[in-house]
Amino acid sequence: MSDKGNKGHRQRLRDRFANGEESFSSEEALLELLLTYAIPQKDVQPLAKRLLAEFGCLSSLLETPMETLSKFDGIKENSAVLLKLVDWIRQEHGAKRPARESLRPAIQATLFESISPKKTEQMAAVKEAPRREKVVPRRGTEMFSNAVLKEAIQSLPSLPDTESLDEIRSFLRAKLHFSAEQTRQRYASYITRRMFPNGYADSPLRSFAKAFPDAQELRDVCFYRFLQSEPLEVEIIEGLILPNLGTGRLSRELIRRRLAEKFPEARSIVDCGKAIVDALTAASIAKADRTKISFAYRDIPVASFAFVLYSEFPEQGMYDIRKLEGNRMIRAMLWNPDRLLHSLYELRNRGLISKVSEIDNIRQFTTRYTLAEVVEQIVSGGKKA
Numbered sequence: 345m346s347d348k349g350n351k352g353h354r355q356r357l358r359d360r361f362a363n364g365e366e367s368f369s370s371e372e373a374l375l376e377l378l379l380t381y382a383i384p385q386k387d388v389q390p391l392a393k394r395l396l397a398e399f400g401c402l403s404s405l406l407e408t409p410m411e412t413l414s415k416f417d418g419i420k421e422n423s424a425v426l427l428k429l430v431d432w433i434r435q436e437h438g439a440k441r442p443a444r445e446s447l448r449p450a451i452q453a454t455l456f457e458s459i460s461p462k463k464t465e466q467m468a469a470v471k472e473a474p475r476r477e478k479v480v481p482r483r484g485t486e487m488f489s490n491a492v493l494k495e496a497i498q499s500l501p502s503l504p505d506t507e508s509l510d511e512i513r514s515f516l517r518a519k520l521h522f523s524a525e526q527t528r529q530r531y532a533s534y535i536t537r538r539m540f541p542n543g544y545a546d547s548p549l550r551s552f553a554k555a556f557p558d559a560q561e562l563r564d565v566c567f568y569r570f571l572q573s574e575p576l577e578v579e580i581i582e583g584l585i586l587p588n589l590g591t592g593r594l595s596r597e598l599i600r601r602r603l604a605e606k607f608p609e610a611r612s613i614v615d616c617g618k619a620i621v622d623a624l625t626a627a628s629i630a631k632a633d634r635t636k637i638s639f640a641y642r643d644i645p646v647a648s649f650a651f652v653l654y655s656e657f658p659e660q661g662m663y664d665i666r667k668l669e670g671n672r673m674i675r676a677m678l679w680n681p682d683r684l685l686h687s688l689y690e691l692r693n694r695g696l697i698s699k700v701s702e703i704d705n706i707r708q709f710t711t712r713y714t715l716a717e718v719v720e721q722i723v724s725g726g727k728k729a
Contacts, residue, residue, distance in 0.1 A: 353387075354380050357373070357376060357377045357380065358377065360373070361373075361374075361377055370486075371396060371401060371402040371486065372389075372392050372393060372396055374402065375392040375395065375396065375402055375405070376388055376389050376392040378426065378427070378430065379391060379392060379423060379426075381426060382422040382423040382425075382426045383420075383422070383423060391418045391419075393611070394417075394418070395416070395419075397489065397611075397612055398416070398530070399530050399533075400488060400489055400490060400530060400533075400534060401486065401488065401537075403533070403537060404530055404533040404534060404537065405427065406427055406428075406430060406431035406434070407431060407513075407533050408427075408526075408529060408530070408533070409529065410424045410425070410428050412525070412526055412529055413427060413428070415526070486575075486576065487576060487603070487607060487610060487612060487616040488574055488576065488616060488619055489612050489615040489616055489619055490530075490531070490534060490615075490619055490622075491570070491619040491620070491622040491623040491626060492531050492534045492535055492538075493538075493566060493567065493570055493622065493623045493626040493627060494622070494626040495520060495521075495531060495535065496535045496538065496539050496566055496570075497562060497563055497566045497626060497627075499516060499519060499520070499535065500539065500549070500550070500553035500562065500566065501553045501554050501556075501557035501558075501562070502519070503515060503545065503550055503553070505550070506545060507544040507545045507546070507547070508544070508545065509536045509540060509543070509544060509545060512532075512536050512540070512545050513529075513532045513533065513536055516528070516531070516532035516535055516536070517529055517532045520532065537573060538569060538570050538572075538573040538574065539566065539569050539570075540569075541569065541572050541573050546716075547716060547719075548651070548715045548716050548719040549565065549569065551719050551720070551723055552565055552647075552651060552719050552722070552723070553565075554723075555647075555722065555723045556647065560628060560645055560648070561645045561647045561648040561651075562648075563626070563627045563628050564627065564645060564648035564651075564652070564677065565648050565651050565652070566627065567623065567626075567627035567629060567677070568648075568651070568652050568655070568673060568677065570623055570627075571673055571676050571677075572673070574623075576616075576620070577620055577623055577676075578672060578673070578676045580599060580602065580620055581675075581676045581678070582672070582675070582676065583602065584598060584599060584602060585630075585639060585678070586675065589639070589640065589641065592638055592639060592640050593636050593637070593638050593639075594636060594637050594639070595635060595636050596617060596621060596632075596634075596635055596636060596637065597635075599617045599620060599621070600613050600614065600617040603616055603617055621637055624637065624639070625637075629642070629677075629678055639678060640678075641678055641679065641680040641681070642677075642678050642679055642680060643679075643680065643683070644679045644680065644683050644684070644687045646687065646690050646691065646694065646696075647722050649679070649687050649691070650691055650696050650718050650722060651715070651718070651719065651722075652673065652674065652677065653668070653691070653697075653711070654711065654713065654714070654715040654718045655715055656668075656671055656673055656674065657711055658714070658715060659711075660711050660712060660713070660714070661710065661711065662708050662709070662710045663708060663709055663710075663711070664706055664707075664708055665684070665685065665688070665700075665706075665707040665708060665709060666706075666707075668684060668688075668709070669681060669684060685700075685707070688700050688709050691709075692709075695721070696712075696713070696718055696721060696722070697709055697710060697711050697712060698710040698711065698712040
């Protein structure tokens, strides 16, 4: 691209962002604009594409350590500093935090060398509560190239007892089986973002994982968290898998075609299609071979059903069962809809919900706990009920 054309393209990027154009909402466009401020007189769109293909998403890229970023072809010190500066700003100022969580000496000392040693010592002496990170929800229009759900399911039962995602990521980087440090870093970010979408390692999932290692209950709950974080997986289940439950089979090629229709300019259709299938097989939702996947409605484990129910209906109260039957996430779990009412009665019998009733020909169920409380009941075997 000529200098004149390059300048014009960069100005159009700035104008599209300033005008709030919908077409500028993609991660690639945002990253491309960001890179223009660190890399002058060069077309940075190919670099933005390569970075997102390598790190999976913008959040994972921003979370990558500076030394890892600097090793990436095309990223020099200016670009690495800019990316980490944006990450630091979004973490520190992107959400309102209690005053006790406002000091982060490690990051501040790294980015701002002007902090005095005395000040750093004072800051280090402050005992902080675990930092809860700002969550940037992913949109249904975003692709992903790696599921890493199998690794998440295997790792969760042995996670350290902490809410800190920094500590969880550090643990995963040390434990994941991949030989390349950059791969472990990237996959650790995938796992924490998907399994802990609220920005901290919540105790209900950690406790549940320790109680159900190597069990379908844990696979179900991890798949549910995956669906929360990757809306594209839900779209594929709704658009292709549920309509084909009669035959119980779906060609992998049909998934790739649907992705190609939705993302006509994407170059990672094959990788995304494979990641979608990998998530289904890792959770034992479906079986797959080289050309097709096979699936059917499934039994409903009581423990994972309770976890998902209280996640989808977090406020204690009375709910119309039709809201449960029509719930997108419940449907995407491929649980047998004819068994939902039976499963509600089973929850009631175990004291995990208050009651199931029928008022004016409308069936309703009443919840009694928070998610944390119901997981405690499940883990303790109902002894505290």
